[in-house]
Amino acid sequence: MADLTKKYDVLVAGGGNAALCAAIAAARAGASVLVCEMATKFYRGGNTRHTRNIRCAHDAATDTLSGPYPEEEFFSDLLAVTQGNTDEALARHMIAESKEVLEWLPEQGVRYQPSLGGTLSLGRTNSFFLGGGRSMLNALYLTAESHGVEIEYEAEVVDLDIDSGMFLSATVQQGGARHVVRAATFVAACGGFESNLEWLKQYWGAAADNFLIRGTPNNRGTVLKLLIERGVQEIGDPTQCHAVAIDARAPKYDGGIITRHDSVIFGIVVNRDAQRFYDEGEDIWPKRYAIWGRLVAAQPDQIAYIVFDASVLRMFMPTLYPPIEAPTIRELAGKLTLDPAALDKTIADFNAAVRPGTFDDTILDDCRTEGIAPAKSHWARRIETAPYYAYPVRPGITFTYLATRVNKDARMLMHDGKPAANMFAAGEIMAGNVLGRGYAAGMGMTIGSVFGRIAGREAAKNARN
Numbered sequence: 001m002a003d004l005t006k007k008y009d010v011l012v013a014g015g016g017n018a019a020l021c022a023a024i025a026a027a028r029a030g031a032s033v034l035v036c037e038m039a040t041k042f043y044r045g046g047n048t049r050h051t052r053n054i055r056c057a058h059d060a061a062t063d064t065l066s067g068p069y070p071e072e073e074f075f076s077d078l079l080a081v082t083q084g085n086t087d088e089a090l091a092r093h094m095i096a097e098s099k100e101v102l103e104w105l106p107e108q109g110v111r112y113q114p115s116l117g118g119t120l121s122l123g124r125t126n127s128f129f130l131g132g133g134r135s136m137l138n139a140l141y142l143t144a145e146s147h148g149v150e151i152e153y154e155a156e157v158v159d160l161d162i163d164s165g166m167f168l169s170a171t172v173q174q175g176g177a178r179h180v181v182r183a184a185t186f187v188a189a190c191g192g193f194e195s196n197l198e199w200l201k202q203y204w205g206a207a208a209d210n211f212l213i214r215g216t217p218n219n220r221g222t223v224l225k226l227l228i229e230r231g232v233q234e235i236g237d238p239t240q241c242h243a244v245a246i247d248a249r250a251p252k253y254d255g256g257i258i259t260r261h262d263s264v265i266f267g268i269v270v271n272r273d274a275q276r277f278y279d280e281g282e283d284i285w286p287k288r289y290a291i292w293g294r295l296v297a298a299q300p301d302q303i304a305y306i307v308f309d310a311s312v313l314r315m316f317m318p319t320l321y322p323p324i325e326a327p328t329i330r331e332l333a334g335k336l337t338l339d340p341a342a343l344d345k346t347i348a349d350f351n352a353a354v355r356p357g358t359f360d361d362t363i364l365d366d367c368r369t370e371g372i373a374p375a376k377s378h379w380a381r382r383i384e385t386a387p388y389y390a391y392p393v394r395p396g397i398t399f400t401y402l403a404t405r406v407n408k409d410a411r412m413l414m415h416d417g418k419p420a421a422n423m424f425a426a427g428e429i430m431a432g433n434v435l436g437r438g439y440a441a442g443m444g445m446t447i448g449s450v451f452g453r454i455a456g457r458e459a460a461k462n463a464r465n
């Protein structure tokens, strides 16, 4: 048990990647560090538990990365996905620092492996964690503890005492007890508000009831809200988030990566009325998978169905849930509770619009539709080989982008634009500084590792002064 009556140099709220990177960096810089993680030890690590990879710039191929990924290319990828909605100086700083982070993480015990053949073709840009996010976290926790970081589980930060941008103490709820924990500096690394359905409803209305949360139920935005209320500047659109199409049969929380469907480009997607609503072949999947959560969220009842046939069944990574199968389109519609005549017509119209081409799912091929709206621009092939299949999908929220504003030192900025005296933020809770919208795979971990490391270093420096 940590001594919660003592004053620490650095108090870290959260227990995922951002929190642990901050804790390790602070401890390595000589600070006394307390980590308050709301989850039990078994469930420690929030959304980080579910991750597989991190995107870092690098100048040359490595043992596990197939080629260079220059800073400039990373930045142009970020510009493309955010459509310019980013703080350029901060984003460039993050990308430059990501080069060091690529090497720093293995120094903290994290191991990489080459990317396996899969859905997102990230072997050059993204480093995959050997053993996945949980192994990565276990390594970080071991390293943190070996450097004297004290960790309290089931310890939720429920209140903050902040006076004119100066953190004084946090109220930590643990079991039936409340502790006032003092520290010279505070690092907020406790996620977005994606698990707080009431908060989501303020922007999405009743539709939010149909959202599934891909990760931890703990990221309720408690600390984010407190910080904003206590004078920290907010940045980002509260409706912006990373959301993908996940199986509608997934649990409400923590379904993880195995519920995500990557089969959209191989078929068509219809809504509750058996109507197509977006170009399933607009661009290669790694550039488009993260728009489908929002697209489904905009459909009636927030439900959609990926429909395909036997000819493509083995062409994508299977998920936890088997597809729903039927010998005819009409029978499939019956199983999905869609109007059989409407689905039949949608597929007949689509099939009639398909133009011949050479199918290749690794490039923007010439298999497309003509004279139908919405078009399917690539990988369009007739759906005509029985049996027929469908996956029901709902919006799966990964994380929200509303954030505390920070500067290059990961120091929070107050309403008046002045830097906070002793408060830092890292990870999802400040993601909106660089991610105004959109997403490129692996960036959640870049944001956490880069700004976590900076926050820990700067907090330790601040505590010494």
Ligand SMILES: Cc1cc2nc3c(=O)[nH]c(=O)nc-3n(C[C@H](O)[C@H](O)[C@H](O)COP(=O)(O)OP(=O)(O)OC[C@H]3O[C@@H](n4cnc5c(N)ncnc54)[C@H](O)[C@@H]3O)c2cc1C
Binding pocket: 013, 014, 015, 016, 017, 018, 019, 036, 037, 038, 039, 044, 045, 046, 047, 048, 049, 050, 051, 052, 053, 054, 055, 155, 156, 157, 158, 189, 190, 191, 214, 215, 216, 218, 219, 220, 221, 222, 223, 255, 256, 257, 398, 399, 426, 427, 428, 429, 441, 442, 443, 444, 445, 446, 448
């Ligand atoms: C299924 C899935 C797959 C993903 N795959 C990837 C991937 O491969 N690559 C990638 O870059 N990103 C991925 N992401 C996104 C990634 O998980 C996040 O961007 C990243 O983990 C955020 O790290 P974090 O430390 O900020 O938050 P988290 O890892 O979520 O940690 C937040 C922590 O704060 C704790 N907490 C919350 N509130 C409080 C409180 N009041 N007091 C104390 N503790 C609190 C939580 O218990 C949790 O431990 C994925 C997300 C999901 C859900």
